[in-house]
Every structure is written in C-alpha cells, then in structure tokens.
Amino acid sequence: MSNPTAAMVVIGDEILSGRTRDANMHYLAGQLTEAGISLEEVRVVSDVHERIVAAVREMSDTYDHVFTSGGIGPTHDDITADAIGAAFGKNVDIRADARDLLSAHYARTGSELNEARLRMARIPDDAVLIDNPVSVAPGFRLNNVYVMAGVPSVFQAMVASVLPTLTGGAPLLSKTLRIDRGEGDIAGPLGLVAQEHPHLSIGSYPFQKDGRFGSNIVIRGTDAAELEAVGSDLVARLDAVTS
Amino acid sequence: MSNPTAAMVVIGDEILSGRTRDANMHYLAGQLTEAGISLEEVRVVSDVHERIVAAVREMSDTYDHVFTSGGIGPTHDDITADAIGAAFGKNVDIRADARDLLSAHYARTGSELNEARLRMARIPDDAVLIDNPVSVAPGFRLNNVYVMAGVPSVFQAMVASVLPTLTGGAPLLSKTLRIDRGEGDIAGPLGLVAQEHPHLSIGSYPFQKDGRFGSNIVIRGTDAAELEAVGSDLVARLDAVTS
Numbered sequence: 001m002s003n004p005t006a007a008m009v010v011i012g013d014e015i016l017s018g019r020t021r022d023a024n025m026h027y028l029a030g031q032l033t034e035a036g037i038s039l040e041e042v043r044v045v046s047d048v049h050e051r052i053v054a055a056v057r058e059m060s061d062t063y064d065h066v067f068t069s070g071g072i073g074p075t076h077d078d079i080t081a082d083a084i085g086a087a088f089g090k091n092v093d094i095r096a097d098a099r100d101l102l103s104a105h106y107a108r109t110g111s112e113l114n115e116a117r118l119r120m121a122r123i124p125d126d127a128v129l130i131d132n133p134v135s136v137a138p139g140f141r142l143n144n145v146y147v148m149a150g151v152p153s154v155f156q157a158m159v160a161s162v163l164p165t166l167t168g169g170a171p172l173l174s175k176t177l178r179i180d181r182g183e184g185d186i187a188g189p190l191g192l193v194a195q196e197h198p199h200l201s202i203g204s205y206p207f208q209k210d211g212r213f214g215s216n217i218v219i220r221g222t223d224a225a226e227l228e229a230v231g232s233d234l235v236a237r238l239d240a241v242t243s
Numbered sequence: 244m245s246n247p248t249a250a251m252v253v254i255g256d257e258i259l260s261g262r263t264r265d266a267n268m269h270y271l272a273g274q275l276t277e278a279g280i281s282l283e284e285v286r287v288v289s290d291v292h293e294r295i296v297a298a299v300r301e302m303s304d305t306y307d308h309v310f311t312s313g314g315i316g317p318t319h320d321d322i323t324a325d326a327i328g329a330a331f332g333k334n335v336d337i338r339a340d341a342r343d344l345l346s347a348h349y350a351r352t353g354s355e356l357n358e359a360r361l362r363m364a365r366i367p368d369d370a371v372l373i374d375n376p377v378s379v380a381p382g383f384r385l386n387n388v389y390v391m392a393g394v395p396s397v398f399q400a401m402v403a404s405v406l407p408t409l410t411g412g413a414p415l416l417s418k419t420l421r422i423d424r425g426e427g428d429i430a431g432p433l434g435l436v437a438q439e440h441p442h443l444s445i446g447s448y449p450f451q452k453d454g455r456f457g458s459n460i461v462i463r464g465t466d467a468a469e470l471e472a473v474g475s476d477l478v479a480r481l482d483a484v485t486s
Contacts, residue, residue: 016282018273022265025287030261039259041294042287044268051284174262184317187359191319203290204318205257208396211425211457213378215318218262 003038003169007059010044011052011070011080012150023152024069031159036168037065047071052083060087060145065166067159070150072139074116081140084147085124095123098138105136131161170222175231179238182206182213189237190217197230246281247409250302253287254295254313254323255393266395267312274402278410280308290314295326303330303388308409310402313393315382317359324383327390328367338366341381348379352452374404376419376461403444403463418470420460422481429458432480440464440473 008028014020025042032039040063045051052071059066071080085092098121099113106113120137123129130139130148134157139148141162148158179186183206194202201220206213217234219227251271257263268285275282283306288294295314302309314323328335341364349356363380366372373382373391377400382391384405391401404417422429426447437445444463460477462470 015268016272016285018269018271018276018282021269025258026261026264028261029259033261039261040289042259042285044285046283172260174260176262184354184357184360184363187317187319187362188357191359194319201256203256203320204316205263206316206394208377208394212452218257218260220260 003036003172004064004167005040006032006037006065006067007041007063008039008043009052009055009059009066009068010042010150011047011068012044013047013077015044016046024150024155027152027156028067028069028159031163033172035163035166036171037166038169038172047077047079049079049083049086052080053087056084056087056145060143064144066145067162068145068147069155072120072137072147072149074119074137078119080147081122081124084127084140084142084145087145088124088142090124090126090142092122092124094118094121097129098123101129101136101138130158133157133161172220173222173224173227174218174220175227177217177219177231177235179215179217180212181215181238183215186215186217186238189240190234193230193234193237200226200230202230246279247307249275249280249282249308249310250284250306251282251286252295252298252302252309252311253285254290254311255287256290256320258287259289267393267398270395270399271310271312271402274406278406280409290320290322292322292326292329295323296330299327299330299388303386307387309388310405311388311390312398315363315380315390315392317362317380321362323390324365324367327370327383327385327388330388331367331385333367333369333385335365335367337361337364340372341366344372344379344381373401374417376400376404376417377459400446400461403446416465416467416470417461417463418474420462420474420478422458422460423455424457424481426458429460429481432483433460433477436473436477436480443469443473445473 010025015022029039043055045055071078082092102121103113123140124142127140127142132138132154134154139158146162148155183204190204203218205216219230221227251268253268258265272282286298288298314321325335345364346356366383367385370383370385373384375381375397377397382401389405391398446461447458462473464470
C-alpha cells in the first residue's frame with residue numbers, strides 16, 4: 001500500500017483501568033481512512049514518562065505521522081508535553097505564543113490565568129501550535145508527532161485543524177458484504193478470491209447476532225468499480241457453494 | 244505497584260480502519276481491574292505477521308500476562324496462531340486435542356469439519372487450550388500469552404475461563420447445557436436457578452440454527468459435582484415448563 005502511514009499513542013490510565021471507553025481512537029481511525037492515510041498501529045500507554053517517550057520515539061521512527069491524545073491539561077499528571085520534548089531532545093517551557101492565547105482567553109472569560117493553567121502553555125521548542133477552537137489551550141506538532149487533547153470534543157476539533165495539512169493518498173474505499181453464514185462455511189471461496197486479488201485487502205469479520213453467526217466481508221481498495229466486481233464475483237461463488 | 248501487570252495485543256485491521264469500535268479492550272480492562280491485575284499497555288496492530296510477532300514478543304518480555312484478541316478463525320486472514328508460534332519458536336499444526344473438540348462439535352451440529360474449520364485446530368506445540376463454551380473453537384495459552392477470539396461474546400467467555408487461573412483461586416470449571424429453546428422461553432426458570440446459586444456464574448449465550456432459536460447455558464464454579472447437580476436441576480425445571 002503506497003498511502004501514507006500513521007500511528008496513534010493514547011495516553012490513558014483511564015482507558016487502561018476500564019473506567020472510560022476510548023472514543024478518540026475510533027474517531028481518528030475513521031477520519032484517517034477517509035483521508036487516504038493508513039492507520040497501522042495504536043498504543044495505549046499509562047501515564048508514565050518513560051513509556052510515553054519510548055512509544056512516541058518508536059512510532060515516530062516507524063510511521064509517517066503520529067497522533068497522541070491526552071495528558072496536555074493543567075494538572076500534575078499532565079506530562080505529555082515534557083515527554084514529547086524528551087523524545088526529541090527539546091527544551092520545554094512556557095512559550096509566549098501559547099501564553100498569549102491563554103491570557104487573552106481567560107481575560108475574556110474573567111478567569112485567572114493561574115500557575116496550573118499556565119502549564120498548558122508549556123510547549124517544546126520548535127513545536128508548531130495546533131489550533132483549539134473549543135477550549136483554546138493549544139496542541140502542538142513536533143516533527144511528525146501531533147499532540148492533541150484527550151477530551152473527545154477537543155480532540156476532534158484538533159483533528160479537524162490538522163487533517164487538511166496532511167497529504168493523503170487516494171481515499172481507501174470499502175465494500176462490505178454481510179453474509180448470513182459463519183466463517184467456516186465461506187472461508188474456502190473467500191480465500192481463493194483473496195489470492196486472486198493480492199492488491200486488495202479482503203478481511204472477514206465474524207459476528208454473532210441474535211444467536212446466529214455471520215460474517216462481514218470487507219473488501220478495500222481505491223477503485224470503486226473493481227470493489228463492486230470482486231464483491232459480485234464472491235457472492236456468486238458463495239451461492240454456488242450453497243446450492 | 245506490586246499487582247501483577249498485563250498488556251493486550253488487539254489484532255485488528257477492522258479497528259484500525261475505523262469500521263469497528265473496539266469493545267474487547269474496554270471489557271478486559273474492567274475485568275482485570277476487578278481482579279487486581281494492572282493493565283499497563285494495549286497495542287492495536289494490523290493483520291501483518293511480523294507486526295504481531297514483534298508486539299507479542301515485546302509485551303511478553305515486559306509484562307506478567309499478555310492477552311491477544313482476534314485472528315483465530317477459519318479464514319485466510321486469521322494468522323494469529325502462526326504468529327504466536329513464531330514469536331516463541333514453536334511449531335504450529337493441527338493438534339489432536341483441538342481437532343477432537345471441533346469434530347465432536349460439528350458432528351453434533353451436523354456441519355462439515357471442512358479444511359477451513361480445521362484451521363481452527365492449528366495450535367502451537369506446548370500451548371494449553373482455552374475453553375470456548377460459546378462456539379467451541381479453542382483459544383490457547385503459550386507461556387504468558389493468552390490467545391483469544393475477537394468476537395466479543397467469545398472473547399468474554401474466554402476471559403471468564405482464564406481469569407480465575409490468574410488470581411490464584413481455585414480453578415473455575417464450567418458446564419455447558421445446549422438448550423433447544425430461545426432465551427425468552429427459558430429466562431424465568433434460569434433466573435430462579437441463578438438466584439438460588441449466587442456464588443455460581445450462570446450465563447446464557449443465544450444461538451440460531453436451521454431457523455430455530457436455542458441457548459447455550461454456561462454454569463461456572465469450582466465444584467464439579469455442584470455444577471452437575473445444578474445443571475440437572477435446571478434441565479428438570481425447563482422440562483416441567485415445556486410439558
């Protein structure tokens with residue numbers, strides 16, 4: 001696949017404890033697929049400096065783009081900015097551009113820009129701010145890493161700020177066939193069709209609905225007409241097996 | 244932290260494409276937390292052999308327990324068993340114990356144990372099977388890695404089989420009753436039996452076969468004789484309802 005690649009690092013004790021069900025991964029995955037960028041890996045790591053540093057370094061070396069969510073708020077456990085700085089050997093301190101955004105915002109809303117809130121202006125040297133139209137405190141990009149908030153509404157707004165700046169490949173299209181038979185019944189013909197079209201991604205995702213097993217067959221590629229043709233071919237072969 | 248540590252590897256093109264929102268991570272996170280096991284990291288990797296091998300090796304070296312979900316079905320894209328074997332240098336082939344489970348199941352249900360379904364008996368040498376009371380095809384444990392299905396109902400049943408072995412309690416046994424009636428028909432007596440035995444876990448997993456609804460009732464506990472007795476009691480009460 002020649003589309004750009006991406007990975008995500010979720011900084012999330014609250015996901016790992018089961019208290020919160022992740023929403024950002026699912027959102028980003030859909031957005032990237034639409035944009036023709038291939039999300040290849042996601043890591044959910046706990047709020048531990050060394051783990052964030054290690055994951056970000058490895059993902060940054062391996063994939064074209066890396067997106068992080070979480071840990072850029074005002075409390076003591078928001079350690080993402082320092083971890084990103086450490087990952088790339090950059091100094092991290094309160095930066096004038098970020099502080100100006102915050103002070104204007106808090107002056108407007110009548111809140112105090114206290115020490116805690118000022119933590120949200122801690123940005124690594126050479127990083128470029130990411131616009132936050134929801135709650136002002138910015139994200140940032142350093143090298144190929146986009147650092148964004150964990151709150152879903154803010155995360156989504158930041159993704160909207162960032163995505164147009166990325167060059168995607170041809171949008172990856174998908175055709176889904178819902179087959180009311182279990183995978184064991186259809187695996188033979190399905191495997192043959194997959195072999196005959198090695199440049200397409202053909203996945204089988206079993207489901208159980210009302211006690212009945214079925215399979216969603218997802219054919220992915222960039223040519224809509226080809227997806228239709230392969231889908232019809234597969235359905236015909238499965239019908240032949242049935243009758 | 245002195246609690247045992249755990250990590251999860253989700254084998255999931257369908258998660259990374261945004262087509263499906265992960266449910267297993269959230270489920271496992273909650274279960275492990277309840278059990279006093281600390282989930283420290285989750286990786287979602289694409290269905291690529293080398294990536295699965297690398298993730299499993301690294302997580303197995305780093306954490307006490309590793310759980311995987313996905314990729315153990317009968318289709319061409321189910322490559323997890325081979326990846327786990329490769330991660331630990333173990334041969335992977337159709338194993339007699341797994342094949343016997345499948346052949347008994349398909350004989351019972353009148354389906355053919357074809358070549359595709361036999362793929363689900365491919366188990367690495369030295370692995371220990373994980374009970375699958377929902378759809379029989381087993382998971383397995385190899386070293387500290389627990390390999391489980393991606394379908395949430397099956398994943399959850401396998402977690403229920405595995406978790407008691409981690410907390411050091413008495414092994415949890417299960418008795419499965421295949422009832423040829425839908426859940427709506429049996430819910431009354433089933434609920435009474437569950438109420439009378441609060442220390443047992445009694446689950447109902449509906450299915451539909453040849454246009455008829457049925458239910459697999461799974462009773463879990465530590466006393467084999469008690470499971471037999473409760474199972475017989477339940478069958479008797481259901482017969483009384485029928486007649």
